[in-house]
Amino acid sequence: MCGAHIPWLSPNLEIQGSVLLLTICAAGIGGTFQFGYNLSIISALMLPIQEFINETWQVRTGQPLPDHLVLLVWSLIVSLYPLGGLFGALLAGPLAIILGRKKSLLLNNIFVVATVTLFGFSHRPGSFEMVMLGRLLLGVSAGVSMNVQPMYLGESAPKELRGAVAMTSVIFTALGIVIGQVVGLRELLGDPQAWHLLLASCLVPGVLQLAFLPLLPESPRYLLIDRGDMEACLAALQRLRGTTEVAEELAELEEERIFCQGRRALRPWELFQDRGLRRQVTSLMVLGSALELCGTNSVYAYASSVFRQAGIPEGKVQYAIVGTGSCELLVACVSVSLSEFVVGSGVDPPPALWGWGCIGSCCGSIFTVALCLQISPLPWMPYLAMFCVFALILSFGLGPAGVTGILAMELFDQKARPAASMVCRVLMWTMLFLVGLGFPFIMEGLSHFLYVPFLGVCVCGTICTGFFLPKTKGKTFLEISEELHRLNFPRQSQGPEWLGPEVIQATEL
Numbered sequence: 001m002c003g004a005h006i007p008w009l010s011p012n013l014e015i016q017g018s019v020l021l022l023t024i025c026a027a028g029i030g031g032t033f034q035f036g037y038n039l040s041i042i043s044a045l046m047l048p049i050q051e052f053i054n055e056t057w058q059v060r061t062g063q064p065l066p067d068h069l070v071l072l073v074w075s076l077i078v079s080l081y082p083l084g085g086l087f088g089a090l091l092a093g094p095l096a097i098i099l100g101r102k103k104s105l106l107l108n109n110i111f112v113v114a115t116v117t118l119f120g121f122s123h124r125p126g127s128f129e130m131v132m133l134g135r136l137l138l139g140v141s142a143g144v145s146m147n148v149q150p151m152y153l154g155e156s157a158p159k160e161l162r163g164a165v166a167m168t169s170v171i172f173t174a175l176g177i178v179i180g181q182v183v184g185l186r187e188l189l190g191d192p193q194a195w196h197l198l199l200a201s202c203l204v205p206g207v208l209q210l211a212f213l214p215l216l217p218e219s220p221r222y223l224l225i226d227r228g229d230m231e232a233c234l235a236a237l238q239r240l241r242g243t244t245e246v247a248e249e250l251a252e253l254e255e256e257r258i259f260c261q262g263r264r265a266l267r268p269w270e271l272f273q274d275r276g277l278r279r280q281v282t283s284l285m286v287l288g289s290a291l292e293l294c295g296t297n298s299v300y301a302y303a304s305s306v307f308r309q310a311g312i313p314e315g316k317v318q319y320a321i322v323g324t325g326s327c328e329l330l331v332a333c334v335s336v337s338l339s340e341f342v343v344g345s346g347v348d349p350p351p352a353l354w355g356w357g358c359i360g361s362c363c364g365s366i367f368t369v370a371l372c373l374q375i376s377p378l379p380w381m382p383y384l385a386m387f388c389v390f391a392l393i394l395s396f397g398l399g400p401a402g403v404t405g406i407l408a409m410e411l412f413d414q415k416a417r418p419a420a421s422m423v424c425r426v427l428m429w430t431m432l433f434l435v436g437l438g439f440p441f442i443m444e445g446l447s448h449f450l451y452v453p454f455l456g457v458c459v460c461g462t463i464c465t466g467f468f469l470p471k472t473k474g475k476t477f478l479e480i481s482e483e484l485h486r487l488n489f490p491r492q493s494q495g496p497e498w499l500g501p502e503v504i505q506a507t508e509l
Helices: 011-016 019-029 032-061 065-099 101-107 109-122 128-156 161-185 192-202 203-215 220-226 229-240 247-259 275-291 296-299 305-310 314-337 351-371 382-398 399-405 407-411 417-449 454-467 478-487
Strands: none
Touching: 019 161, 019 203, 019 229, 019 247, 032 065, 032 161, 032 192, 032 203, 032 296, 032 305, 032 314, 065 101, 065 128, 065 220, 065 305, 065 399, 065 417, 101 109, 109 192, 109 203, 109 229, 109 417, 128 220, 128 229, 128 417, 161 314, 192 305, 220 229, 247 454, 275 417, 275 454, 296 305, 296 314, 296 417, 305 351, 305 382, 305 417, 314 382, 314 478, 351 382, 351 417, 351 454, 417 454
16 A cells, blocks of 8 residues: 655655655656646647637648537547657556666656647647647657656655655646646736646756756666666665665665566466456456546546536636636545545455445536526526536546556566556547547537436446455455456456466566
8 A cells, every 4th residue: 555645745755855845855856746737738829729720721721621620630639648648658667677767757857848849839830730749749759758757766666655745746747737726826927828748848847857867867667677787776776875885775676686586477468368367357457447438537627618517607718717726736646644544444345336326426417407507597506517527527636546556566567567567548538538539529418418428337337346445455466466366367266366466576567
């Protein structure tokens, strides 16, 4: 289980020095911060970019582009970001193995620089295709960093802080969403004439990472286990721990390196071929799909459209958008502080999932009613719809978002865990792409009933995970593996004898 400590409040960090804290910040600012930032800023650009698409087409052909095609191009610009993330997730594994964790994060900024170049020069020649290509490359960058960043931080942190350090990726994502929404205000870079500058502002986090990350050490675990460089590993450990007394930790890494020789982790496709992993894979697929198909993540990209549909006055829409990011940041901080409660529970199934299903269903129903009644004389009806959106984000963060992040670690043994993490990421980006592409057409086709399909996902996802997701709170990995073996082979005589989980600690994805 992840620890409930907030890393920058932990007294251990002061003892170990500031290098680990700087490592967390340098990796996060160009990692999950970039993901959240670029996910949210696009919402403020809906009308300016749609006008740019239409004007560009009219200059080329002499005729305006039909509205449904403008909507299609806009949805492609939004959804190419998660599509690029899918490619980046597949690229992250080989990069992390060949180049190492730190060099992969540094090299990843090439995609950011290429993206900024495309965004910065797209306005003058009038090419919305450059914007589309830029969003795709930006997604590749996000896909790589979201896979490599937790790996780099988890391998650099001491074991007593590993859980808390891993949870910082959630904080940086939420912080990126809020900062992106604030920068997108009209008083800053949200002016319709400066849309290309807002898109290109993602260069700033990339530059900050390029300035500070080269000064920090590589993952000690990678240096010793993957490269066999004892001297470099020792130097990295001493810098990260702020002490020369690292013999005990170095001995543990050396023992792990010897143990890993001649062993390999499962490949992603081998998860689906192993009957002993049936329950785990089912839980991962169902909950991972519900995480994206419930529509909450799409709110950040299409927040302006959702609030306009809800009847929020035009002048207040941008501030309502900032409210969604603030809810995300609040729930991220709460989930880190209460991670022992959110990540599993003493009852079966985890109450966070049941709570998310109940709150999501209630708020989704009220949201639909509020949209249908927005023409009523009740002036507070649009704000009721806005409150429901905020409540959905809060329940989402404390429900599946908190559980799914550690699902691969809890349900899979060390042999299958790296492959399960990759499957989870690929599933996330694929579903995010499909929802991002279809969301505007769902809004146009269903109008006030736009949340009904997502409401069905909330209900079905909660019921399915309630029956399939086993209890993990307070259990060792050995006990979890034994229970899952019993669930996968309910008739022991027809299944293989359980001999315990195969232990493997390779860093290969």
